[in-house]
Every structure is written in C-alpha cells, then in structure tokens.
Amino acid sequence: MTRQIAFLILLLLSTFYASVQGGKPERIGAATLFAGAWLSAWVVNPRGPRFHQIETGILLTDMAILGIFLWLSIRSARFWPVWIAAMLGAEVLVHLGLIIAPSVHWKAYMDATAMWSWLAQFIMIAATWRHRRRLGATGVDVSWKH
Structure with missing residues (x-):
C-alpha cells in the first residue's frame, strides 16, 4: 500500500468518525483537515518537478487551515x-524554511510538510474519542467558551 493510499484511508476514517461522533468543534476540525488535504492535492505546482521550490499553493492552504x-x-x-494549530504552525515554518535553506533535498521538504498531516488525523481521532467519553461520563460536553 502506498503512503498516499494509507493517508487517504486515514483521512476518510478520521473525517467520518469526527463527523458522526464528534461535537461541533470536531466536525469543523475534520471538515477543515479534509478540505485542506483535498485542496493541497489540487494546488501543488503542476509544472516541473514538485517540491523543488516552495509550493506556494500548499503554503497558502496551510496558512488558511492554521x-x-x-x-x-x-x-x-x-x-x-x-x-493541531501548533503542528500547522510548524508546517508553515517548514515551507518558509526553504527560503533560508534552499538546498534542502526536495524529498525532505515534501516529507516534512506531510508528516504533520498524519499527526493531525490521529489527534482528530483521539479528540473525537475523548468527546464521546466525556459525553458518556457526564451526559454533556460543552463545545464553546462563553
């Protein structure tokens, strides 16, 4: 199984789980991560070798998600x-780091930006699970600050 297929399966599972079992914050977060992954696939530089320079479309997408x-x-x-905001901040810094160190190998740049997306999916799953636990224990889980 390729890394892309494995990520797609994880993305679909975490999005479905948060959409069905999560509270409003989990649903918003899952929808945002899903839309961001989808948009990133469409805005990657279509000309020339990918990730050999800053992927501006992905950087802008990551900044919006942040x-x-x-x-x-x-x-x-x-x-x-x-x-997740902290991880997205780190991901934006990876993009900007390419300005400081343009000789970084393209695969390291690609992997460093992708790594945070995997971790965010696992956090969404854990967040949804914890939401369900709080609901089971107390019957309520306040979503928003007053």
Missing part, C-alpha cells in the same frame, strides 16, 4: 485545536 484552527483554539472549549 487560521481556522487558531480560531477554534480561541472559541472552542477544547484543548486539541491548540495542538
């Missing part, structure tokens, strides 16, 4: 959006 997770971090009563 903005949504920063908003979720501020507005929701959950802690997990802070983790």
Whole structure:
C-alpha cells in the first residue's frame, strides 16, 4: 500500500468518525483537515518537478487551515485545536524554511510538510474519542467558551 493510499484511508476514517461522533468543534476540525488535504492535492505546482521550490499553493492552504484552527483554539472549549494549530504552525515554518535553506533535498521538504498531516488525523481521532467519553461520563460536553 502506498503512503498516499494509507493517508487517504486515514483521512476518510478520521473525517467520518469526527463527523458522526464528534461535537461541533470536531466536525469543523475534520471538515477543515479534509478540505485542506483535498485542496493541497489540487494546488501543488503542476509544472516541473514538485517540491523543488516552495509550493506556494500548499503554503497558502496551510496558512488558511492554521487560521481556522487558531480560531477554534480561541472559541472552542477544547484543548486539541491548540495542538493541531501548533503542528500547522510548524508546517508553515517548514515551507518558509526553504527560503533560508534552499538546498534542502526536495524529498525532505515534501516529507516534512506531510508528516504533520498524519499527526493531525490521529489527534482528530483521539479528540473525537475523548468527546464521546466525556459525553458518556457526564451526559454533556460543552463545545464553546462563553
């Protein structure tokens, strides 16, 4: 199984799980990650070798997703959006790091940007699971700060 197929399966599973079992913050987060993965596949540089220079389309997508997770971090009563926002911040820094170190091998750049997406999916699964646990224990799980 290729890495791309494995990620697609993980993305679909985490999105489905959060959409069906999550609260509003989990559903927003899952939809954002799903849309970001889909958009990233479409905005990657179609001309020439990919990831041999900054992938501007992916960088802009990552920055938009970061903005949504920063908003979720501020507005929701959950802690997990802070983790995903931090990972997205690191991913944006990987893109910008290519300006400082343009001789970085393209595969290292590609892997460093992709790594955070995998971790974000696992956090979405854990966040949804914890939401279900809180609901089971107390019958309520407040989604938003007052």
